[in-house]
Amino acid sequence: MLAALPRELLSSLRTALVTLGTYALFFARLVAGAPPALVRFGLVVQQVHNAGALSLVIIMLSGLFVGMVLGLQGFDLLERFGSEESLGTAVALGLLKELGPVVTALLFAGRAGTALASELGLMRATDQLAAMEMMAVDPVRRVVLPRFLGCVISMPLLAAVFSLIGLFGAQLIGVQLMGVDAGQFWSQMRGAVEVDDVMEGVVKSGVFGVACGLVAVYEGYHSIPTAEGVGRATTRTVVIASVLVLLLDYMLTAVML
Amino acid sequence: MPRQPSARADDCVVRVRGVHFAVNARPVFEGVDLDIRRGSVTAVMGPSGTGKTTLLRLITGQLRADAGLVEVEGHDVSRLDRAATYAMRRRMGMLFQNGALLTDLDVYENVAFPLREHTRLPERLLRHVVLSKLQAVGLRGAWRLMPAELSGGMARRVALARAIVMDPELLIYDEPFVGLDPISMGMVLRLIRRLNDALGLTSIVVSHDVREITAVADACYLISGGRVAASGAPSALSASEREDVRQFMHGLPDGPVPFHYPAPPYLEQVEEAR
Numbered sequence: 180m181l182a183a184l185p186r187e188l189l190s191s192l193r194t195a196l197v198t199l200g201t202y203a204l205f206f207a208r209l210v211a212g213a214p215p216a217l218v219r220f221g222l223v224v225q226q227v228h229n230a231g232a233l234s235l236v237i238i239m240l241s242g243l244f245v246g247m248v249l250g251l252q253g254f255d256l257l258e259r260f261g262s263e264e265s266l267g268t269a270v271a272l273g274l275l276k277e278l279g280p281v282v283t284a285l286l287f288a289g290r291a292g293t294a295l296a297s298e299l300g301l302m303r304a305t306d307q308l309a310a311m312e313m314m315a316v317d318p319v320r321r322v323v324l325p326r327f328l329g330c331v332i333s334m335p336l337l338a339a340v341f342s343l344i345g346l347f348g349a350q351l352i353g354v355q356l357m358g359v360d361a362g363q364f365w366s367q368m369r370g371a372v373e374v375d376d377v378m379e380g381v382v383k384s385g386v387f388g389v390a391c392g393l394v395a396v397y398e399g400y401h402s403i404p405t406a407e408g409v410g411r412a413t414t415r416t417v418v419i420a421s422v423l424v425l426l427l428d429y430m431l432t433a434v435m436l
Numbered sequence: 437m438p439r440q441p442s443a444r445a446d447d448c449v450v451r452v453r454g455v456h457f458a459v460n461a462r463p464v465f466e467g468v469d470l471d472i473r474r475g476s477v478t479a480v481m482g483p484s485g486t487g488k489t490t491l492l493r494l495i496t497g498q499l500r501a502d503a504g505l506v507e508v509e510g511h512d513v514s515r516l517d518r519a520a521t522y523a524m525r526r527r528m529g530m531l532f533q534n535g536a537l538l539t540d541l542d543v544y545e546n547v548a549f550p551l552r553e554h555t556r557l558p559e560r561l562l563r564h565v566v567l568s569k570l571q572a573v574g575l576r577g578a579w580r581l582m583p584a585e586l587s588g589g590m591a592r593r594v595a596l597a598r599a600i601v602m603d604p605e606l607l608i609y610d611e612p613f614v615g616l617d618p619i620s621m622g623m624v625l626r627l628i629r630r631l632n633d634a635l636g637l638t639s640i641v642v643s644h645d646v647r648e649i650t651a652v653a654d655a656c657y658l659i660s661g662g663r664v665a666a667s668g669a670p671s672a673l674s675a676s677e678r679e680d681v682r683q684f685m686h687g688l689p690d691g692p693v694p695f696h697y698p699a700p701p702y703l704e705q706v707e708e709a710r
Contacts, residue, residue, distance in 0.1 A: 302539075310536035310595075313496060314550045314602075315522035321553070 205397050208319060209327050216324040226329025230291040230392075231337055237290055238283060242341035245282060246348025249273060253349070254357045263359050267368035270349040271342075275372065275380040279342035281428050284387035287334060288420035292395040295326055296416040299399025300409035308400075323400055327392045334388025335381055342380065379435050386431060387424050394420040448507075449474050449606055449638045450495055455504035457490065464490050466662035467504070472606075477632050477639040479649045479670070482659035483684060488642040489533075489610055491659070495640070496528060496608065497521040508606070526554065529599030530608045535591035537583040537598075543570070544579040547598045554602065569597040573627060589620025596627060600635065607631070609641040613648060621645075625652055646685055650674065658684060 217223065249270045257263045299322070302308050308318040353359040395416050402412035450472035457465040464487040472478050482488050493499040494506050497513045506513045508524055516524060537546050547566045551557055557565070570576040573593040583591060592612060599607060609628065613621050629652040632639045643649045650656060650670035658666040658673060658681055666673055666681045674685050680692040699705065 305534060305539070306532045306536035307538055309498070310530070310532055310538075312498065313525055313528070313530040313532075314553065314598075315525040316550070316553045317522075 201401075202393070202397060205400075206393055209324060209393070209396075212320055212324050213328060216320060216328060219325070222321075222325040223328045223332070226325045227332050228329075230287075230295065230326070230329045231333030234287060234290045234333070234337060235340065237286055238337045238341050239344050241282060241286055242279075242344035243348040245278060245341075246270065246274065246345030246350075247352050249278070249345065250349035250352030250357070254353055254359065263353075263357070264363035265367055265371075266349065266353045266359050267346075267364035268371040270353070271346060271368045271372050272376060274342040274345045274349075275376055276383075277428075277432075279345065280338045280380050280383035280387055281424060283338040283341045283384065284334065284391055284424040285421055287330075287337060287387075288391045288395070288417055288424065291330065291333070292391050292416045292420050293413045295330070295392075295395040296399035296402070296412045297409055299323070299326070299396060300402035300404070300412045303400070303402060304404035304406075304409060319400075323396045327396050330392025330395065331385070331388045334391065335384040338380060338384035338387075379431075382435070383428065383431050386427055390423045390427055391420045394423065447474055448472060449509060450640070451505070451507040452491075452495070453505040453507075455494065455501045455506060457487070457494065457499070457501050459490075463662055465501075465504075468659070468662070468664055470657050470664055470667065472638060472640055473655065474638050475632075475636065476654040477629060477641060477652055479653035479656045480640060480642045480659060481644055481646060481649065481656060481684070482665075484644065486659045487662070488644075488659060492530075492608055492610055492640070492642055496525065496530065526602060527604055528606045528608060529602065529604035531592065531595050531599050531610065531612055533611045533614055535583075535588075535595035537586075537591055537595055539583050541583075542579070543575065543581050543583070543586070543594050546583070546594060547601050549598065550602050565601065566597075569601050570594075572600070572631070573597045574623070587620070588615050589617065589623065592616065592620070592624055593627070596624070596631075600631060600637075603635070605638060607637045607639045609639065609643070611642055611644075613643055613645045621648060625649075628652055646687070660684070 250266065253266050253269045253273075254263055257266055257269065299308075302318075302322065308322070311318045311321060350361075350364060354361045354364050398412040398416045398419070402408045448471045450470075452468055452470045455465050455468045456463070468491070470480075480488050480491060490499065494501055495508060495513065497516060500514045509527070511520070511524065513521075513524070537543075538549065541549065544566055547569055548562055551562050551565060555562075567576055567579070570579055573596050575590060575593055575597065578586070578590060578594070583594075586594065612624050612628070616624065625648055628639060628641060631637060641649055641653065650673070653670055656667065656670050656673050657664050660680055666676055666678060673681060676682060676685065682688065683692060700708075
């Protein structure tokens with residue numbers, strides 16, 4: 180058994196490298212096909228609706244609760260140093276630079292990513308993709324690319340909504356409930372938060388959109404056309420996208436700090 | 437030696453010569469030869485798992501043969517690049533087993549799909565073409581229904597309308613009768629013959645509904661054991677004395693095709709499980 184270990188390790192490593200390679204090739208194909216796909220913008224808009232607009236409720240609710248928790252925890256912490264007026268700054272920076280993009284991406288992977296992967300998987304299982312091939316229509320161009328672009332466009336918008344609602348939630352708790360001065364709350368925030376901080380969140384959410392979209396369409400498009408295969412593709416989408424988002428978050432934070 | 441329908445090369449839309457194909461080292465075809473004559477309805481029959489659908493995939497360029505030649509209109513399919521394969525497919529229509537309708541589009545948009553992708557027809561003309569195809573399959577009234585609202589037979593007929601909307605020269609049917617009630621089956625059967633003759637098509641029908649398909653086919657190929665076991669006019673196949681052909685054509689439970697999948701002796705297997 181021990182003797183077999185290196186061979187199994189080698190085999191796993193090779194499988195991982197092959198998967199990484201096919202991911203890279205698929206991504207290159209998507210990037211190359213993106214400009215012509217944008218010409219048929221109606222298809223992309225439809226997917227922005229499916230991936231973005233339909234995720235709004237869960238994003239807004241989560242944003243509100245995360246903001247309220249930040250308000251409570253932040254107030255409790257800052258009160259110990261007598262600087263509860265800085266609550267707005269602390270919450271804004273936390274949401275814009277970190278929690279907004281990351282939590283939105285994790286929710287996005289769970290809501291829109293799984294929906295996309297299972298939709299594409301079922302399209303393969305029911306021969307819809309093969310039928311397109313037979314009609315001389317490239318399914319990557321017609322089906323996959325608009326969905327991928329829909330994710331890339333939706334994510335920054337959703338992250339912005341999450342952060343805004345989160346700020347409102349923090350204000351609700353900090354100002355309305357705990358009695359922090361509203362003027363201090365907003366003015367300190369305006370003074371401390373800079374354009375670079377906002378841009379950090381925008382860049383992160385854009386990158387996370389690419390990551391979540393790529394994982395979802397890749398897993399769905401390459402799923403085995405059975406009930407089990409589609410289920411596995413859906414699970415893999417959540418797991419891979421979530422881990423990838425956290426990994427990319429660390430890397431981007433390290434670069435942009 | 438199976439009898440091949442005689443045909444001149446230029447009279448054939450599809451020519452298959454000595455095709456070998458294997459999946460995971462398991463041979464599916466070991467030297468298949470067949471000709472699809474222009475203007476004919478040709479039935480490709482055979483027991484389940486003999487590779488009938490695989491043969492269609494080879495003809496349409498979805499798969500490449502390991503050896504041998506697959507020609508469509510004189511072009512070697514295995515040598516076509518992506519653009520040429522797509523150009524070839526624009527002259528083909530294919531009806532999938534389950535219809536394969538796009539589930540997010542209604543009946544009208546499903547039929548209009550190839551036109552919208554490949555042409556810039558004005559909406560008024562496109563509407564005329566789509567409705568005329570739906571009329572041909574008897575479903576003009578169902579134009580606003582979604583695929584989930586259609587019965588199996590209706591979905592198959594919508595898929596047929598979609599398959600002919602680009603006026604193809606070759607129409608391929610993959611198991612078009614599976615799961616259909618007798619009325620729907622009769623409708624699809626009649627449509628296959630009528631469309632073929634009215635539109636001047638060439639049709640390939642993969643099926644194992646022997647009685648139904650032989651009633652409308654001009655020629656039949658029976659595939660078994662990776663080869664063409666028999667070919668010719670439907671009446672010739674029905675009258676064949678060959679055991680394997682007789683077993684298939686008359687649905688006999690006993691014959692060269694065994695009922696049991698190969699297995700070790702029963703007792704040995706029971707003991708093994710203990």
